Amino acid sequence: VTVRAGGERTILHVDMDAFYVSVELRRRPELRGRPVVVGGSGRRGVVAAASYEARRFGIHSALPSAIAKRRCPHAVFLDGDHAHYGDVSRQVHEILHRYTPLIEPLALDEAFLDVSGARVLHGDGRTIAGKLRDDILRELSLTCSVGVAPNKFVAKLASVEAKPTADRDGVHPGLGIVVVDPGREREFVHPLPVERLWGVGPVTLEKLHGIGIRRVADLAEIDILALRASLGDRQADHLRALADGIDDRPVESDRAVKSIGHEETFSHDLFDADDIHRELVRLADAVATRLRRNALGARTVTLKARYSDFATMTRSVTVDEPVASAADLLALVDPLAAHLDRSRGVRLLGISGSKLGPPYRQLQFDDLLAETADDPSDALDSVRRRFGHDSIKPASLLRRRVEGTP
DNA sequence: TCTGGGGTCCTTGTGCGA
DNA sequence: TCTGTCGCACAAGGACCC
Numbered sequence: 487v488t489v490r491a492g493g494e495r496t497i498l499h500v501d502m503d504a505f506y507v508s509v510e511l512r513r514r515p516e517l518r519g520r521p522v523v524v525g526g527s528g529r530r531g532v533v534a535a536a537s538y539e540a541r542r543f544g545i546h547s548a549l550p551s552a553i554a555k556r557r558c559p560h561a562v563f564l565d566g567d568h569a570h571y572g573d574v575s576r577q578v579h580e581i582l583h584r585y586t587p588l589i590e591p592l593a594l595d596e597a598f599l600d601v602s603g604a605r606v607l608h609g610d611g612r613t614i615a616g617k618l619r620d621d622i623l624r625e626l627s628l629t630c631s632v633g634v635a636p637n638k639f640v641a642k643l644a645s646v647e648a649k650p651t652a653d654r655d656g657v658h659p660g661l662g663i664v665v666v667d668p669g670r671e672r673e674f675v676h677p678l679p680v681e682r683l684w685g686v687g688p689v690t691l692e693k694l695h696g697i698g699i700r701r702v703a704d705l706a707e708i709d710i711l712a713l714r715a716s717l718g719d720r721q722a723d724h725l726r727a728l729a730d731g732i733d734d735r736p737v738e739s740d741r742a743v744k745s746i747g748h749e750e751t752f753s754h755d756l757f758d759a760d761d762i763h764r765e766l767v768r769l770a771d772a773v774a775t776r777l778r779r780n781a782l783g784a785r786t787v788t789l790k791a792r793y794s795d796f797a798t799m800t801r802s803v804t805v806d807e808p809v810a811s812a813a814d815l816l817a818l819v820d821p822l823a824a825h826l827d828r829s830r831g832v833r834l835l836g837i838s839g840s841k842l843g844p845p846y847r848q849l850q851f852d853d854l855l856a857e858t859a860d861d862p863s864d865a866l867d868s869v870r871r872r873f874g875h876d877s878i879k880p881a882s883l884l885r886r887r888v889e890g891t892p
Numbered sequence: 893t894c895t896g897g898g899g900t901c902c903t904t905g906t907g908c909g910a
Numbered sequence: 911t912c913t914g915t916c917g918c919a920c921a922a923g924g925a926c927c928c
Contacts, residue, residue, distance in 0.1 A: 525896075525897095526896085528896085529893075530893090530894080530895080530896080531896065532894085532895065532896050532897090533896095534896080534897090534928095547928075548895085548896080548928090549894090549895090550893090550894040550895050550896095551893095551894090551896095552893050552894060552895095553893095553894065553895090555893095556893095568897095568898095592927080592928070593898090593899095593927080593928045594928085595928075596928075684926085684927080685901095685925085685926065685927085686926090687925055687926050687927085688925085688926095689924085689925060689926090690925075690926085718902090718903080720902075720903090721902080743899090744899085744900070744901095745898095745899070745900085746898095746899095747897090747898075747899080748897085748898090749896085749897060749898085750896090750897080751895095751896060751897085786920095786921095788921095788922095796894095796895070798923080798924090799922085799923085800921085800922060800923070801921085801922080802920090802921065802922080804920075804921090834896090834897095836897085838898095838899090
């Protein structure tokens with residue numbers, strides 16, 4: 487977190503163009519110019535990314551694959567290769583690091599950069615955006631769009647304006663870079679439809695339409711009390727600030743991960759307890775592997791299940807000491823799973839760990855015994871060496887304590 | 893044969909101790 | 911002693927993001 491006394495910030499939002507698809511096309515150049523879809527090949531899949539040629543047919547991310555195939559039967563559907571996308575993402579980040587250490591990754595394919603302190607060395611925001619686009623294209627054969635603005639939110643909207651577009655008429659190249667100068671934020675955001683604001687999804691949009699708000703300018707003008715009554719104080723105040731082009735959130739380069747989880751939708755619903763247990767074993771193993779890779783343990787473990795009617799439920803337990811092994815995760819999750827209503831059919835199961843911390847275990851007396859030879863007195867000596875002579879003594883030497891005191 | 897998987901953040905309800 | 915309330919922590923659900 488940096489605090490700059492006075493002076494405008496210069497924030498870049500870098501967004502790779504159709505990232506997964508573009509990475510695949512580097513490996514399979516024969517598919518260039520064709521509608522290509524990554525993900526969504528499974529029976530219950532959805533689209534993860536679509537080439538601009540595929541977008542001409544109304545295919546977009548999160549679209550159920552069954553619908554995507556209906557809209558464009560001749561599209562090429564590829565399974566995703568997330569490990570590879572992760573590698574390429576790291577290469578992109580190495581390039582970004584040449585210009586500033588203040589990088590906040592949002593996803594594999596996009597990041598915020600605070601280049602306020604890099605202007606002397608590398609030039610203004612537009613210049614830096616041009617340089618890193620050139621670097622990424624030359625070194626990785628990938629294109630990206632960049633928004634430049636005094637804050638994160640406007641920079642993100644600007645990068646959308648910089649992107650290529652696709653409609654029935656064809657694919658239209660984008661500007662590549664869009665700069666919103668300080669003082670022009672309101673002018674830039676006011677004409678946009680309100681659903682372009684970060685945090686306005688289908689539910690909030692419905693509420694906003696209900697009180698007559700369709701453009702960002704409407705949001706900036708409406709009585710704040712009416713807005714609060716509709717959305718709640720916190721969200722109302724937040725959206726109003728955005729509508730005024732105000733966003734003070736810093737670029738956070740060192741955000742700690744808060745949860746690690748795995749979930750899976752099955753090709754066919756599960757009704758059998760053994761089947762469910764088997765899947766939980768797999769999920770627990772996957773979560774445990776990633777916890778340990780990150781040198782973390784979880785104090786809270788959450789079981790997620792989605793029934794065939796798409797109703798979702800979660801149940802969690804919190805324990806005193808972080809767990810990081812598949813066996814420990816499973817021991818916590820299995821009792822939760824016993825309460826599932828299997829007769830409804832389970833289409834998805836997930837396990838996630840939160841309240842993360844170092845995976846240490848409270849030192850047990852047995853641990854100390856195990857460190858020493860068979861002679862218990864060795865263990866005594868070991869404890870006293872580590873924790874002091876009075877740290878261990880015969881129970882008979884302990885004074886009785888008044889009930890209720892430590 | 894419609895609805896993934898990785899997350900973050902916020903709201904709401906509830907239980908508990910002061 | 912009983913009751914209300916306040917603040918807090920936690921669990922569960924949901925909205926939203928890519």
